[in-house]
Amino acid sequence: MKIDGIPYRTIWLADDASVAIIDQTRLPHEFVIAHMTSVAEAVYAIKTMQVRGAPLIGAMAAYGVALAIRADASDAALDAAIAVLAASRPTAINLAWALKVMDGVLRPLPPDQRADAAFARAAQLCDEDASTNRRIGEQGVAIIREHAPRKVGGVINILTHCNAGWLATVDWGTALAPIYIAHDEGLPVHVWVDETRPRNQGAALTAYELGAHGVPHTVIADNAGGHLMQHGQVDLCIVGADRVAANGDAANKIGTYLKALAAYDNGVPFFVAAPHSTIDWQLNDGGAIPIEERDAREVTHITGRTETGAIATVQVTAPGSAAANPAFDVTPARLISGLITERGVCSASANALTALFPGSTPPQ
């Protein structure tokens, strides 16, 4: 998608054969491109959330393997790279999936052919992600379109949580892909953007990318969505997912569950948009999805821009008070109106998922 009229992806191979990313820890106040030249830098980028979002983490991991193999193409180096990348974030299944893809391609090859193959496969994985997300958008826009006839003269209000836009993927996004297509088609969409504490991915990233593309939106505190739904100000919710269990339970950014409860209580459709690589066929339900506990400092301190334009970090909690920071929660399938995948929209159930993805084997 575009920033100031220039088309970007979130990750690409730069001219100097380093891997370039948009440093998302600097958004929305600074647009900075960072360059990765080693697997250690790739791990650092994932851990510090310079790149984040399940699909983009997968893409970064694939390039991380490529960077490792370029330095040392041995089996031992491949094993080490996969191990350190796999441990960089625990919740997103795309990370493990991308590493599995890379391992499958590289291990059978003689070491001297591995580097070229690794960069080629990583680039292909990025292209596939952009293409998959575009298809998610095409599937999901039909849901938005259904609301248009009831909204003559008004806007279609869509609530989203966290950032599942193009910045969370290689391009297009998952939850936001249908919204971009709807907007480009001329449907009068307006997005309620949950700020998404503690890291404010909504206020910082979703608001930034929607604004850059010209999509009308309003940032709200995470607390506000229930009230808006009670008052008919939300027509539907679309969120992304970090992992979807075989029964349709979906792990996503902490607080997603609360919005799903409110949507259910108010009869507002609640959709989860995710590519097939997000589905963990090994898990019967969401109870076994590991939930990352992140640094308490993400709760106690907030970074933003002062009036003078400087970037500053302030403590907002009472001095001495402890904080806890679970990063994800699991929304039970019973609260989900449907899953928007690149292959179609289906109900959040084992039967529907199996029907859409026959075989239900672990994705390769």
Next chain:
Amino acid sequence: MKIDGIPYRTIWLADDASVAIIDQTRLPHEFVIAHMTSVAEAVYAIKTMQVRGAPLIGAMAAYGVALAIRADASDAALDAAIAVLAASRPTAINLAWALKVMDGVLRPLPPDQRADAAFARAAQLCDEDASTNRRIGEQGVAIIREHAPRKVGGVINILTHCNAGWLATVDWGTALAPIYIAHDEGLPVHVWVDETRPRNQGAALTAYELGAHGVPHTVIADNAGGHLMQHGQVDLCIVGADRVAANGDAANKIGTYLKALAAYDNGVPFFVAAPHSTIDWQLNDGGAIPIEERDAREVTHITGRTETGAIATVQVTAPGSAAANPAFDVTPARLISGLITERGVCSASANALTALFPGSTPPQ
């Protein structure tokens, strides 16, 4: 309650006959006492939330009338003071209630007797609030005590939203009063403190006052409570209220509804603690409670303390993005396990409220 071992109330008549308050916009990083000498200053204190919390707003309004009457004891001045104070915050019913009390006392008196009577009634209203809240605590501690036998060797985890502690009242608090008494009795309580965006009253005020009193607590993002409830880490929820309708629907800080939904979904008891002055017998249900829309800047900007100790305000949203800021939501009575009042605990229903408060006439 105490700060650094010194007992305080949130509002008191100072030696120079000004009305002293703890400036809550400066907490938790600075402890500053402000002095009000006019009704305009009282209105400013309420509007800018130097004082906040429904009971404390009522107390400030009562003293605001006294300050006005000291300057001009005419009926016209009384009318003007009541009008400007009534308009200072729309949601808390205690404000209207306190003004009605003051009007009832002052209007029958000859002007030259009004100032003394006004200060006396305001002081009495403060004493009554402290005493009422102490009784709410005594009623509510029984609910906490019920959890103790199941928690041998463990802690009783109580989640609260916003600040309904002593800082929200004249003393003791509403939702936190039972917790202070439980803690003082030696019950092993631990409080999950919702940070309560956008104004962070939980992170700043609830955490501050619990810490000052020595009550174990942990600050969490507002998004986290549902996840904690799903995992059995919350034994009960206690929140305050800004207005309770005759059927038990309760308006409280934005986001309360989401926690009530999660509590209901997970079988966690959810209690609303409020004095009788919070009950609006004129409203059959919560649908008619006016919900204040506050400045968008409360969402887009956050104030805190930098590493050097300076107080700074930073913008956290993407530049140019709009924000909306509804300040309260209404939790339907069906999601509330019970109301903790100074007269007893009752179910959130018209019948139970009428039984506890026979007559159900507007409070005087």
